[in-house]
Structures are given as structure tokens and as C-alpha cells.
Amino acid sequence: MWSLDDRLLEILEGRGCGENKDHIFLKLDHLGADVLNSKLPGICELSKTFAHVDPVYHPIPVVPTCHYMMGGTPTNIHGQAFTRINSEDVTVPGLFAAGEAACVSVHGANRLGGNSLLDLIVFGRAAGTFIQKELSSGGGVESASNSDIDNSLERLNKLNESSSGHETAPVKKELQTCMQNYFGVFRRGEFMEKGVAELEEIRNKAENLYLSDKSAAFNTSRVEALELQNFFEVAEATAIAAYSRNESRGAHARDDFPERDDDNWLCHSLYDPIS
Amino acid sequence: MLNINIYRYNPEEDKFPYMKNYEIEKPQKDIMVLDLLHLLKESDSSLSFRRSCREGVCGSDGMNINGKNGLACITALSEVLKGDRIDIRPLPGLPVIRDLVVDMTQFYNQYEKIKPFLQNDTTAPEQERLQSPEDRAKLDGLYECILCACCSTACPSFWWNPDRFIGPAGLLQAYRFLADTRDLEKDSRLDDLADPFSVYRCHGIMNCVAACPKGLNPNKAIGEIKTMLLKGKNSKNIIASDGVTALKENLRK
Numbered sequence: 001m002w003s004l005d006d007r008l009l010e011i012l013e014g015r016g017c018g019e020n021k022d023h024i025f026l027k028l029d030h031l032g033a034d035v036l037n038s039k040l041p042g043i044c045e046l047s048k049t050f051a052h053v054d055p056v057y058h059p060i061p062v063v064p065t066c067h068y069m070m071g072g073t074p075t076n077i078h079g080q081a082f083t084r085i086n087s088e089d090v091t092v093p094g095l096f097a098a099g100e101a102a103c104v105s106v107h108g109a110n111r112l113g114g115n116s117l118l119d120l121i122v123f124g125r126a127a128g129t130f131i132q133k134e135l136s137s138g139g140g141v142e143s144a145s146n147s148d149i150d151n152s153l154e155r156l157n158k159l160n161e162s163s164s165g166h167e168t169a170p171v172k173k174e175l176q177t178c179m180q181n182y183f184g185v186f187r188r189g190e191f192m193e194k195g196v197a198e199l200e201e202i203r204n205k206a207e208n209l210y211l212s213d214k215s216a217a218f219n220t221s222r223v224e225a226l227e228l229q230n231f232f233e234v235a236e237a238t239a240i241a242a243y244s245r246n247e248s249r250g251a252h253a254r255d256d257f258p259e260r261d262d263d264n265w266l267c268h269s270l271y272d273p274i275s
Numbered sequence: 276m277l278n279i280n281i282y283r284y285n286p287e288e289d290k291f292p293y294m295k296n297y298e299i300e301k302p303q304k305d306i307m308v309l310d311l312l313h314l315l316k317e318s319d320s321s322l323s324f325r326r327s328c329r330e331g332v333c334g335s336d337g338m339n340i341n342g343k344n345g346l347a348c349i350t351a352l353s354e355v356l357k358g359d360r361i362d363i364r365p366l367p368g369l370p371v372i373r374d375l376v377v378d379m380t381q382f383y384n385q386y387e388k389i390k391p392f393l394q395n396d397t398t399a400p401e402q403e404r405l406q407s408p409e410d411r412a413k414l415d416g417l418y419e420c421i422l423c424a425c426c427s428t429a430c431p432s433f434w435w436n437p438d439r440f441i442g443p444a445g446l447l448q449a450y451r452f453l454a455d456t457r458d459l460e461k462d463s464r465l466d467d468l469a470d471p472f473s474v475y476r477c478h479g480i481m482n483c484v485a486a487c488p489k490g491l492n493p494n495k496a497i498g499e500i501k502t503m504l505l506k507g508k509n510s511k512n513i514i515a516s517d518g519v520t521a522l523k524e525n526l527r528k
């Protein structure tokens with residue numbers, strides 16, 4: 001099996017396929033119709049719908065892309081989120097995460113196919129069981145203070161009161177382009193530096209969005225604006241963690257630091273938006 | 276130019292729903308209907324629709340496209356355009372919350388009724404409940420359902436009795452558990468379905484089969500359930516009640 005970077009390298013070095021040499025082909029026909037249709041029905045369906053190609057007979061055009069977050073909110077095996085204070089893990093009372101949103105660290109630096117389900121099912125269940133136990137033994141969450149509530153509503157209120165600012169869709173595109181160009185499958189220090197600087201500008205826009213539709217009923221514009229701000233936080237965490245990590249490991253492939261460096265980097269990167 | 280008409284309704288502003296006309300340059304490439312909606316939303320941010328995965332997996336964007344229910348994200352414009360015209364409406368038969376967004380409560384209530392989870396109270400083995408490849412194959416054509424509601428909202432029987440007829444989606448799932456060798460509640464599952472409405476409102480109209488974007492066949496699953504009911508111990512009370520009670524119930528309405 002090729003690694004991610006080999007595939008991208010083929011394209012970057014001009015050996016891609018198609019008119020624009022912008023993809024390569026994944027040939028699966030040697031597996032035969034039975035195996036393909038029984039073991040990879042989802043892949044077959046996607047290829048047919050989006051690439052008009054039946055993998056039983058023809059190769060599938062593919063490009064490497066980002067489709068999963070290996071990191072996430074740090075959690076222990078009960079789904080409890082934790083943070084680090086004075087080099088100690090400290091759980092955040094009442095905050096749980098499971099699945100792709102969490103980082104319970106089962107995937108290492110590169111998740112294997114199928115394991116996102118494992119993450120969801122095993123730790124989703126574990127979190128549920130733990131919460132049930134907590135609640136029935138009288139544990140739970142402290143109630144929120146008024147200032148907590150004000151803090152968490154701040155973002156929403158700002159949007160609801162906005163009378164000018166940036167539209168959501170173009171800022172989202174900008175964020176996507178920035179992440180794709182500078183923090184994609186191949187990473188390099190000088191590019192990422194540019195990217196981090198660009199993100200600073202995008203932050204300014206993402207924090208000042210204009211919501212023209214202020215209605216209450218199923219307002220997807222509002223949700224998309226809030227989502228964009230969440231995307232931004234995740235993008236920035238990814239960018240800064242990637243830029244700081246001077247090695248290659250799993251899906252994090254840097255061509256200026258192509259080797260894995262266990263002496264210095266056998267560790268998690270923890271991003272704290274406040275500090 | 277594309278001539279696009281979209282069902283619009285915002286309960287805070289509109290007394291009645293209306294069709295809003297949009298015109299945009301026909302895209303060079305053959306795009307999906309969902310891409311088209313995103314293009315429109317860039318200039319009219321008030322347009323509301325559900326979507327998530329954009330690859331036919333999550334079931335969020337079921338809608339009625341030029342008269343046929345389907346998922347916007349895997350329906351190519353070239354498949355549905357009538358000339359240059361495309362009309363997009365919410366899934367029929369369910370209350371509209373806003374624009375293309377329907378209230379799915381009735382649909383989910385029916386789904387909940389069939390107890391869509393494995394029931395087996397024997398002690399779980401150390402690792403997992405195994406199933407032979409042959410038994411697992413019995414679930415093919417059933418487990419793939421993504422609960423998009425394209426089938427149930429295309430079914431006239433579901434339009435008339437959304438509160439009592441389980442509908443094709445729910446029944447496909449009911450059969451998914453009836454066919455599962457690991458499930459031990461076959462009898463009680465069949466008992467729950469053995470009334471004149473839950474299954475027997477299906478008259479084989481087959482709209483569900485035509486509508487399903489995943490190529491599934493709820494009508495066939497319903498046939499299997501009917502056979503199981505007839506063979507099972509609950510058969511008597513259905514045959515007796517189906518015609519007569521249903522007639523009476525309808526008259527009372």
C-alpha cells in the first residue's frame with residue numbers, strides 16, 4: 001500500500017492523470033465483482049454516483065484529502081473531557097465527548113479504516129454508562145452562574161444584533177482554501193507560516209459576521225455562521241499544532257522534516273485557545 | 276439559464292407558502308441538486324434546507340425534485356431537469372417547518388414503534404454475538420436504509436394514516452429485525468404489528484420502491500412481514516380484523 005504522501009507526490013511531480021493531471025487512479029478490478037460488491041458496497045456506490053465509474057471494470061479517480069480529525073477534545077476512557085493544569089490532567093466536570101469530536105487516543109497519528117466506528121460505539125457507550133452511574137450516585141454538574149450564561153450567549157447575541165460585517169459563505173471558502181493550501185496532505189514550514197498569518201486575518205472576519213436573516217424558525221444561516229466560528233477554532237488548533245510539530249508522523253507529513261522524531265515528539269499537542 | 280422554482284414558507288413572515296422563482300446561469304458541469312441549492316443560498320441566505328454529509332449517507336436532504344422524492348446531494352441536475360426547469364418542494368405529506376424543511380416527528384414516531392434495536396436478553400458472550408455470513412446476508416437490502424423518509428412521504432397510505440400506518444421506512448426496519456437471527460423477540464414484534472393499520476394499510480402501490488434513493492425495496496419487506504404474520508400465531512386476529520375493523524374505523528372517522 002502506498003502512503004498518503006506517495007500518492008500526492010505523483011500528482012505534484014506531474015505524473016497525475018486526466019486532462020489537468022490532478023488525480024491518480026485507484027485500480028480495484030482485480031478484486032472481482034463479488035468481493036467489491038460485498039466488502040466495499042459504499043465505495044462502489046460513491047464511485048458510480050460521483051465519478052460515474054464502476055470499480056468492477058474501471059479504475060476510480062482519487063485525490064488524497066482530509067476526511068477525519070485524529071485529534072479532538074482530550075478525554076479519558078469514560079468520555080470525560082480533561083485539560084491540563086500545572087502538568088496534571090484535570091477533568092472538566094460535566095463535559096463529555098466521544099467519537100470524532102474526542103481524542104481518547106485510540107488512533108495514534110493515523111486512523112485505520114473502520115476505526116471511527118469503534119471510537120464512536122465503544123466510547124459513546126462508555127460515556128453513557130459513566131454518566132448514568134454519576135447521576136444515580138448523586139453526582140452531576142454544578143449549575144451555571146449568570147455570568148457563565150452571558151459568556152456562552154455572547155457569540156449568539158453578537159450575531160443576532162449584527163448590522164454589518166462579513167457574509168458567512170465567502171469567509172468559509174477562504175478558510176477552506178487556506179487550510180487546503182497550507183495544511184493539506186503535504187506540509188512545509190514556510191507554507192504553514194503563511195497559513196498561520198492568513199488565519200489571523202480570517203479570525204477577524206469570522207468574529208465579525210453579518211447575519212441578515214434573523215428569523216427564529218429553522219434559521220440555517222445562523223447555524224452556518226456559528227458553525228463557521230467553530231470551524232475556525234478547530235482549523236486554528238490544527239494549524240498551530242501542525243506548524244509546531246517539526247517531524248512527520250502518521251497523516252502529518254512534512255517535506256522539510258520527513259522523518260519521525262520520537263526523541264522530541266512522542267507526545268500529544270494540546271491547544272488551549274485561552275493561553 | 277436555469278429556471279428554478281422553490282417552495283418557500285417562513286412561518287414568521289408568510290401567511291401562505293409560495294413558489295419563488297430563481298434564475299441562474301446554467302452551470303457548465305453537471306452538478307448535484309444540493310450544489311444548486313448552495314449556489315442559491317449564497318445570494319439568498321434565507322433559503323432553508325437540511326443537509327449534512329453531501330454523499331447520500333446521512334439522509335438529511337430528502338426533498339421533492341421535479342415531482343419525485345430523492346436526496347438532493349446524489350441527484351444530478353441532468354437526471355431531473357425538464358428542459359431548463361426544476362421545481363423543488365419539501366417532502367409531501369409532512370408539516371412544513373420552513374421552506375424545504377419538514378417536521379419529521381410523525382415519521383420518527385412510527386420508526387420508534389417498531390423498536391429499532393436488537394432485543395436479546397441472553398447473557399452476552401465475552402466478545403460478540405457472532406452470525407454466519409449466510410445469516411448476515413439476510414440483512415442485505417435492509418440495513419442500508421438511511422431513514423431519509425423519501426419512501427414514506429411518497430406513500431398515499433402514509434399520507435392518510437401517518438399516525439397508525441407504520442409506513443414503508445418503518446416496516447423495512449421492522450423486517451430488518453425480524454430477519455436478524457440474533458434477535459429473540461420475533462413473536463412480540465409480530466404481535467405489535469398484528470393490527471389492521473400498522474402493516475395492512477399497505478396496498479402495494481409501490482411508490483416507496485420508486486422513491487428510495489438507496490435502491491431498497493420496502494414493498495418486498497412488507498410482503499415478508501405479511502407472510503410471517505399469516506404463518507404466525509397472530510394470524511387469526513388479523514384476518515378477522517383486517518377487513519371489518521378497518522372498514523368500521525374508517526367509517527367512524
Ligand code: SF4
Binds near residue numbers: 431476479483
Ligand atoms: S407499497 Fe405499500 S408502503 Fe409502498 S408506497 Fe405502496 S402502500 Fe405505501
Ligand code: SF4
Binds near residue numbers: 420421491
Ligand atoms: S427505505 Fe429508502 S427511501 Fe425509505 S427511508 Fe430508507 S433509504 Fe429512505
Ligand code: FES
Binds near residue numbers: 333335337346
Ligand atoms: S446530505 Fe446526507 S444524504 Fe444528502
